Amino acid sequence: MRQLIAGNWKMNGRIEGSTALAAAIRDTSLGLDCDLLICPPTTLLMPLAAMLKNSAVMLGGQDCHAMARGAHTGEVSAAMLHDAGASWVILGHSERRADQYESDAVVHAKVLGAKAAGLIPIVCVGETEAQRLAGAARDVVEAQLRASLPRHFSGVVAYEPIWAIGTGRTPTASDVADMHAHIRATLISHLGDSGNVMRILYGGSVKPSNALELLAVENVGGALVGGASLDAADFVTIAKASHAVAATATAS
Ligand code: PGA
Numbered sequence: 001m002r003q004l005i006a007g008n009w010k011m012n013g014r015i016e017g018s019t020a021l022a023a024a025i026r027d028t029s030l031g032l033d034c035d036l037l038i039c040p041p042t043t044l045l046m047p048l049a050a051m052l053k054n055s056a057v058m059l060g061g062q063d064c065h066a067m068a069r070g071a072h073t074g075e076v077s078a079a080m081l082h083d084a085g086a087s088w089v090i091l092g093h094s095e096r097r098a099d100q101y102e103s104d105a106v107v108h109a110k111v112l113g114a115k116a117a118g119l120i121p122i123v124c125v126g127e128t129e130a131q132r133l134a135g136a137a138r139d140v141v142e143a144q145l146r147a148s149l150p151r152h153f154s155g156v157v158a159y160e161p162i163w164a165i166g167t168g169r170t171p172t173a174s175d176v177a178d179m180h181a182h183i184r185a186t187l188i189s190h191l192g193d194s195g196n197v198m199r200i201l202y203g204g205s206v207k208p209s210n211a212l213e214l215l216a217v218e219n220v221g222g223a224l225v226g227g228a229s230l231d232a233a234d235f236v237t238i239a240k241a242s243h244a245v246a247a248t249a250t251a252s
Contacts, residue, residue, distance in 0.1 A: 003215060003242040004156060004199055004222035006037040006122065007229025008062060008090060013040050015047060022048050024232035026055045034222070034242035038229070039090055042076055049085025060088030060122070063096055066109035068116065078110075078117030089119045090224075092148055094126055094162045104147030111150055121155040122201065122224065123148050125183075129163035137161070141179065142186045153191055156199045158224040159183055164204025166226060173217050176202055180219035208234050211241035216248070 013021070022038060029036055039060040040048055049059055061081035068077050081089055091114065092107035107123060114121045125144040127137040141159065149157075159179055164170050171179070180200050187195030199221030202214050206223045215223060215238075222242065228234040 001197060001199060001221065002033065002035050003220075003246065004035045004037060004201060005235070005239045005242050006039060006060070006088075006090075006158075006201065006222065006224050007235055008093070008203075008224055008226050009038065009040045009044075009229060010062070010095070010226060011041060012230055013044055015044065018044050019047060019051055021230070021232055022051055022057070025235055026052060026057050028232060028236045029057065029239050032236075032239050032243040033246040034239055036239060037088055039088070042081070042084065045081065045084035045086055052085075058088060059086050060090060061086045061119070062090050062093065064089050064091070064110060064114055064117075064119070066106070066113040068113065078114045078119045082117050082119055086119060088122060089114050090122045090124065090158075092144075093124045094160060094165060098162075104144055107148040108150060111148065111153060111155070115154075121153075122158050123153075123155065124158045124160050124203070124224070126160040126162050126165075126204070129161075132161065132163065137179065138182045141183065145183065145186050146190055149187075149190060151191065154194060154198075156201060156221070157183060157187065158201040158203045160203035160224060162204075166205070168205050170205045170210055170214065173213050176214060176217045176220065180217065184219050206238060208237035208241070211238040212244060215242050215245045 037058045064078040065075040091110045096102045127140040201222045201224045203224030206225045207228045
C-alpha cells in the first residue's frame with residue numbers, strides 16, 4: 001500500500017502565508033508515489049479546500065468531538081470538519097492527551113464519531129521517555145491501542161514516542177522496527193485480518209535528513225510530520241523519500 005505522508009500543522013498558520021505553503025506543497029509534490037495529507041488548524045480548512053480542489057493533496061482536522069452536535073461550547077464535530085473539506089482527522093495526539101486530558105476512552109468515542117461522519121481517523125499512540133527507560137514502551141502502546149481502537153476500526157495508526165516529538169531526537173531504526181512489529185501484532189490480535197494491512201505511521205522529529213531511513217523500516221506505512229510540515233521544501237523532501245522507498249520496493 002502507498003505510504004501516507006501527513007503534515008500536522010498544530011496551532012500554526014494564519015490565512016496569510018498558509019495558502020502559499022499549501023500551494024507550494026501541491027505544486028512541488030506532483031506525481032509522487034505516496035498519499036499526501038495536510039492537517040491545518042480548523043479555520044484554514046475551507047480556504048485550503050478551495051485551493052486544493054482537484055489536487056492530490058488531502059485535508060484533515062487535528063481533533064473532533066465525539067458527538068455529532070449539541071451543547072458543547074467551543075467544540076467542532078467530525079461532520080463539521082467534513083463540511084469544511086476534511087476527509088481525515090488526527091485523534092488522540094499526545095499533546096491532546098496531555099493538555100486536554102484525553103483518555104483512551106475519549107479517543108475511542110471520537111473514533112466512532114469520526115467514522116459516523118465519514119472521516120478516516122489517524123489514532124496516535126506513544127510512550128513517554130520515563131516509560132521507555134523503564135522498559136514499558138511496548139506495554140503502554142499496546143494498552144493504548146486496545147483501549148482506543150474499536151474492534152471494527154478502520155483507519156491509520158501513528159506511533160509517536162512522546163520524547164521524540166518536537167525534540168529533534170528519534171528512536172533508532174531498529175527501535176522503530178521493533179515497536180512497529182509489536183503494533184502490527186497487536187492490530188492483528190485486536191482487529192483480525194484488517195490489522196495485516198493497516199498503515200502504521202511513524203511520527204516524532206521526522207525531517208529531510210532522517211526520512212529515508214525511517215520510512216524504509218519494515219511496517220512503517222508513512223510519517224506524521226509536525227515541525228517539518230510547516231516548510232514546503234522540507235515536507236516535500238520527506239514525501240520524495242517515501243517515493244524513493246516505494247520505487248525500491250517495486251524494484252525488489
Ligand atoms: P514533530 O511533531 O515532527 O514536530 O516532532 C510530530 C507530531 O507531533 O505529530
